Amino acid sequence: MTKKAFANAIGRTNGSLNDLLNSPSWPSLEKMASVLGISVAELVSGDDETQQPANVCPHCGKPINIKIENPET
8 A cells, every 4th residue: 555545545645644643643543553454552563573663762762652542441
């Protein structure tokens, strides 16, 4: 899937996708995961061998602690 196709699938423009990826809301994470056919946990886990783990800052390499809570619970 291209970046443009992904942006269209989640109702965004290609340009606004970068902003969304930098600061996604819970509903946005759910929509992205749904389009990709995976869970939100898989989306943010960083288990893909080609990507840096999600718990490490891509800029400085320092550990990041991430806790995602569903606001409906």
